[in-house]
Amino acid sequence: xxxQVKIDAFEGPLxxxxxxxxxxxxxxxxxxVAEITEQYLLYIQTMNELQLDVASEFLVxxxxxxxxxxxxxxxxxxxxxxxVDPEIAYGDDPRDELVERLIEYRKFKEAxxxxxxxxxxxxxxxxxxxxxxxxxxxxxxxxxxELNVSLYDMLAAFQKLLRRKxxxxxxxxxxxRQEISIEKRMTEIMDELQQLQGRKNFNDLFPYPGKEHIxxxxxxxxxxxxxxxxxxxxxxxxxxxxxxxxKEGAN
Numbered sequence: 001x002x003x004q005v006k007i008d009a010f011e012g013p014l015x016x017x018x019x020x021x022x023x024x025x026x027x028x029x030x031x032x033v034a035e036i037t038e039q040y041l042l043y044i045q046t047m048n049e050l051q052l053d054v055a056s057e058f059l060v061x062x063x064x065x066x067x068x069x070x071x072x073x074x075x076x077x078x079x080x081x082x083x084v085d086p087e088i089a090y091g092d093d094p095r096d097e098l099v100e101r102l103i104e105y106r107k108f109k110e111a112x113x114x115x116x117x118x119x120x121x122x123x124x125x126x127x128x129x130x131x132x133x134x135x136x137x138x139x140x141x142x143x144x145x146e147l148n149v150s151l152y153d154m155l156a157a158f159q160k161l162l163r164r165k166x167x168x169x170x171x172x173x174x175x176x177r178q179e180i181s182i183e184k185r186m187t188e189i190m191d192e193l194q195q196l197q198g199r200k201n202f203n204d205l206f207p208y209p210g211k212e213h214i215x216x217x218x219x220x221x222x223x224x225x226x227x228x229x230x231x232x233x234x235x236x237x238x239x240x241x242x243x244x245x246x247k248e249g250a251n
């Protein structure tokens with residue numbers, strides 16, 4: 001039975017484009033369409049590899065990027081440029097509409113982040129009169145550290161892992177079909193982390209080159225993150241990702 005996973009972190013194609021622009025340190029006003037399109041399609045392909053349902057809006061954006069890329073490749077006629085104002089001859093930059101949408105989306109995203117911060121700040125204020133809660137007092141536990149690894153970082157790590165496994169694949173191999181359960185793989189991962197009692201490199205969770213085992217393991221990691229039983233950490237951009245079991249009793 002196929003295992004369906006719904007990822008709440010996907011906020012739409014514009015969110016993915018902004019992530020790629022920030023990750024590749026691209027000027028939003030001068031987007032290299034060929035490069036950003038290649039990276040965008042790579043993420044879509046990765047989602048399909050994981051059998052995740054790709055929303056139609058992501059596919060519409062992919063078509064839009066390809067259309068812009070095609071317009072950018074159209075030849076310019078020099079004889080027209082000699083007689084006509086260059087700005088008129090070239091017409092509007094085909095990227096203009098996309099840039100405007102990205103800037104507008106970024107404004108709303110930043111505003112939403114600020115409003116969320118204000119909501120959390122206001123949530124710390126109480127007007128209720130003091131109550132005697134001595135009977136309900138419990139030992140306070142330190143809060144978990146906020147994850148600094150996004151879903152996009154996990155997908156990027158998965159892309160590199162797939163490329164590495166393909167390069168290491170033997171020229172001849174004997175394939176034996178074996179069904180792998182998501183729940184069973186989750187249990188195996190937790191056993192490994194608890195026995196280790198420390199952090200484990202994300203790549204070390206994939207000891208077998210089989211595509212089915214790789215995909216199931218990755219989905220198991222995502223599900224464990226969703227259940228708040230493991231932490232993932234990345235010290236620097238493009239650096240290795242480490243996985244660690246949440247200590248018992250942590251919030």
